[in-house]
Amino acid sequence: xxxxxxxxxxxxxxxxxxxxxGRRDFIRAAGVGIALASATGAGIxxxxxxxxxxxxxxxxxxxxxxxxxxxxxxADITSYNNFYEFGTxxxxxxxxxxxxxxxxxxxxxxxxxxxxxVYDLDELLxxxxxxxxxxxxxxxxxxxxVIPWAGYPLSELIRRAEPTGRAHFVxxxxxxxxxxxxxxxxxxxxxxxxxxxxxxxxxxxxALLTLGLYGEVLPNQNxxxxxxxxxxxxxFKSAKSLVKIRLVERxxxxxxxxxxxxxxxxxxxxNPQVDHPRWSQARERRIGELGKRxxxxxxxxxxxxxxxYTGMDLRANF
Amino acid sequence: xxRTTPAGARNAATGSSRFPAWVKPVVFLLCLLxxxxxxxxxxxxxxGANPIEAITxxxxxWTLCLLLVTLAVTPARRLTGWTGxxxxxxxxxxxxxxxxxxxxxxxxxxxxxxxLPGILADILKRPFITVGFTALCLLVPLAATSTxxxxxxxxxxxWQGLHRLVYAVGILGVLxxxxxxxxxxxxxxxxxxxxxxLLGLRLLWRRVPNPQRSPIAVGASRAQNA
Numbered sequence: 001x002x003x004x005x006x007x008x009x010x011x012x013x014x015x016x017x018x019x020x021x022g023r024r025d026f027i028r029a030a031g032v033g034i035a036l037a038s039a040t041g042a043g044i045x046x047x048x049x050x051x052x053x054x055x056x057x058x059x060x061x062x063x064x065x066x067x068x069x070x071x072x073x074x075a076d077i078t079s080y081n082n083f084y085e086f087g088t089x090x091x092x093x094x095x096x097x098x099x100x101x102x103x104x105x106x107x108x109x110x111x112x113x114x115x116x117x118v119y120d121l122d123e124l125l126x127x128x129x130x131x132x133x134x135x136x137x138x139x140x141x142x143x144x145x146v147i148p149w150a151g152y153p154l155s156e157l158i159r160r161a162e163p164t165g166r167a168h169f170v171x172x173x174x175x176x177x178x179x180x181x182x183x184x185x186x187x188x189x190x191x192x193x194x195x196x197x198x199x200x201x202x203x204x205x206x207a208l209l210t211l212g213l214y215g216e217v218l219p220n221q222n223x224x225x226x227x228x229x230x231x232x233x234x235x236f237k238s239a240k241s242l243v244k245i246r247l248v249e250r251x252x253x254x255x256x257x258x259x260x261x262x263x264x265x266x267x268x269x270x271n272p273q274v275d276h277p278r279w280s281q282a283r284e285r286r287i288g289e290l291g292k293r294x295x296x297x298x299x300x301x302x303x304x305x306x307x308x309y310t311g312m313d314l315r316a317n318f
Numbered sequence: 319x320x321r322t323t324p325a326g327a328r329n330a331a332t333g334s335s336r337f338p339a340w341v342k343p344v345v346f347l348l349c350l351l352x353x354x355x356x357x358x359x360x361x362x363x364x365x366g367a368n369p370i371e372a373i374t375x376x377x378x379x380w381t382l383c384l385l386l387v388t389l390a391v392t393p394a395r396r397l398t399g400w401t402g403x404x405x406x407x408x409x410x411x412x413x414x415x416x417x418x419x420x421x422x423x424x425x426x427x428x429x430x431x432x433x434l435p436g437i438l439a440d441i442l443k444r445p446f447i448t449v450g451f452t453a454l455c456l457l458v459p460l461a462a463t464s465t466x467x468x469x470x471x472x473x474x475x476x477w478q479g480l481h482r483l484v485y486a487v488g489i490l491g492v493l494x495x496x497x498x499x500x501x502x503x504x505x506x507x508x509x510x511x512x513x514x515x516l517l518g519l520r521l522l523w524r525r526v527p528n529p530q531r532s533p534i535a536v537g538a539s540r541a542q543n544a
Contacts, residue, residue, distance in 0.1 A: 072367075075367075079366065079367055080366060080367035084501075084502075088500075090368070141500070143368060143371075188501055188502050260501070278444060278445070278446060279440075279444060280440070280443075287368055290428070292430075292431070
């Protein structure tokens, strides 16, 4: 099947069609924007901040990797968040995250790579054609949503940096500025938030470098301006507001598994058979629904990702 | 409720406790306010993306609040000398039980939808649910023996002994909150600190003789004369 295939590097290099289309759309959109701005009379509209939350993204490709379920409403997705940098309550990020300045923003890729580089957000937005990926999100707390993200495979970024032979893991570091992120002023967790993946997990086509939501630039409370989305893992694995991606030799320390090693493992793949020590993971409540539904192994992405873990004891490597 | 019991007359005579008639109905309505607000949020769709969680949280939070308020009555009486406060204690305790019942119903009905095997597994396997459920079970005999008739039937001493269970309920209730939180322990720790103060005062005062009549004596004498 399509999805079982390895990331088709060759294809993306010799298939300039959507790349071109994407670029063309982007340029067209930019052109329209500039035309509009100048037409309306310079001053007011000519702000140097084209990619703030709510801004429409250029045309998105549809992805065959999208779920077919109905997506949750934008209101639910942007008002019910776990993003401790803005407070530990679910409504806190929606209320507090407006203080995050997402422009200018840079994301560095470094460590065991041949071409370390610091990307500006505009470069990131144009690095590869943006796709819409409708993914299920399963929170470790027992609720789930269906979310239309926009982005491109994380592998696009990683392979451009050319990992060295010693790169076995990928470490993600989030922003942690107490000035802009009120939650960081309290030591609820170790800041900055850090997450990690094995390199082959990070290169998997489902691992999405995410820049948008619902066809628009990512809202601050959802991890703006750039985050990862790993739909087969519990939500906390998908680090938000990234400033650094580091390729490393050894398994990196990750925030939640340092905070409570018995409760949150490095892998944290969605697994209905392995309970959180304090609650069951067998079922979940889809936000917007009353009853609970069964949780699926790897959050329903077993066909695509189970091969990454063959021979591993998933109970020990929870 | 008799308005001029001997206890009331005695209090009036010492001048330490005036008990205006409006106090009880006002407290009664105040205790209903959290439920009214919750219902209002439900009706106007202001319960957020996960309404069941919001209802569970709110009813649980108010159960703990009312438990602490109930446990604060005796120390407050001793500190202020206002014996009239004791007349509110039964109502406050029953309201704590009321919100606890709403909390349990939310879990059994809305959260688990009467999935009895699931509920049983939770109670046996999840320590925070085990202690929460135990606390609620311990509240049942207290609520059932809250009437004057039951105080008379049990006798003051036995009744008081039974109702000391509320200390255990407080401790289990706070543990329930502490153990369910993922990482931010601020709120449950505030509850724990308040509970520690309320129980600590009682331990402290056990060594110092009480200048006033013991609370049960007031209740019992009122019951006997009712």
